[in-house]
């Protein structure tokens with residue numbers, strides 16, 4: 267949880283941890299807090315709480331990662347970790363347009379160009395369409411031991427449905443509105459789970475128990491259910 271004094275505190279994923287323990291994040295400017303963060307200069311003060319929640323299971327063998335938008339960020343960190351363990355990774359990364367495809371060159375360098383499949387909704391780079399579209403062909407062609415996903419929830423839900431169909435283990439990191447991050451306020455609830463405490467990473471088994479809300483509803487600031495568009 268990153269605190270921007272006088273503005274707000276927001277949840278962010280860890281992008282990387284350097285050898286000197288410096289932690290980096292990548293932030294998309296979408297509203298008040300992220301805008302304020304973008305305007306910060308070196309040596310200005312911010313606050314950090316955490317890290318909170320659980321993490322992805324580190325799987326061996328052959329894995330597939332599917333990231334959309336800022337959802338790519340925790341998957342980069344995961345990919346970097348698994349590559350060191352010689353895990354074979356295929357990465358499908360999607361964004362609205364080329365300029366929003368994050369860290370593509372770094373991904374190519376880490377995983378090899380042939381293992382990265384980029385998709386843009388406007389067709390400005392790679393496959394034209396949603397990241398989920400080339401997935402089914404990939405799942406029919408190749409065998410994976412695990413699929414990891416993070417991104418817009420309807421995208422994650424489509425990936426989940428495909429892994430159910432093909433019987434592959436699945437984990438996804440979910441996004442919800444977060445305020446306390448320690449399980450008290452309820453703003454991050456999905457079914458019987460709190461994303462901040464029980465997640466943000468959920469297995470297919472857990473997600474299948476909250477199908478009525480996963481990809482369908484989230485909560486607003488008043489705790490009311492609102493449809494996910």
Ligand SMILES: Cc1cc2nc3c(=O)[nH]c(=O)nc-3n(C[C@H](O)[C@H](O)[C@H](O)COP(=O)(O)OP(=O)(O)OC[C@H]3O[C@@H](n4cnc5c(N)ncnc54)[C@H](O)[C@@H]3O)c2cc1C
Nearest residue numbers: 276277278279292293294296297298299300336339441442
């Ligand atoms: C576990 C987790 C990890 C995240 N990791 C990252 C990250 O690494 N990098 C990054 O840029 N963003 C990440 N986010 C999203 C980030 O927290 C929100 O974009 C941020 O809180 C928006 O704050 P704001 O004040 O700038 O925008 P607001 O003024 O609060 O909202 C602006 C717009 O963003 C939407 N929004 C607000 N909060 C969220 C949210 N939690 N998830 C999705 N949309 C939201 C609002 O609906 C609104 O449309 C993460 C969210 C979660 C829950």
Ligand code: FES
Nearest residue numbers: 447449451452462
């Ligand atoms: S953010 Fe408060 S319960 Fe999860």
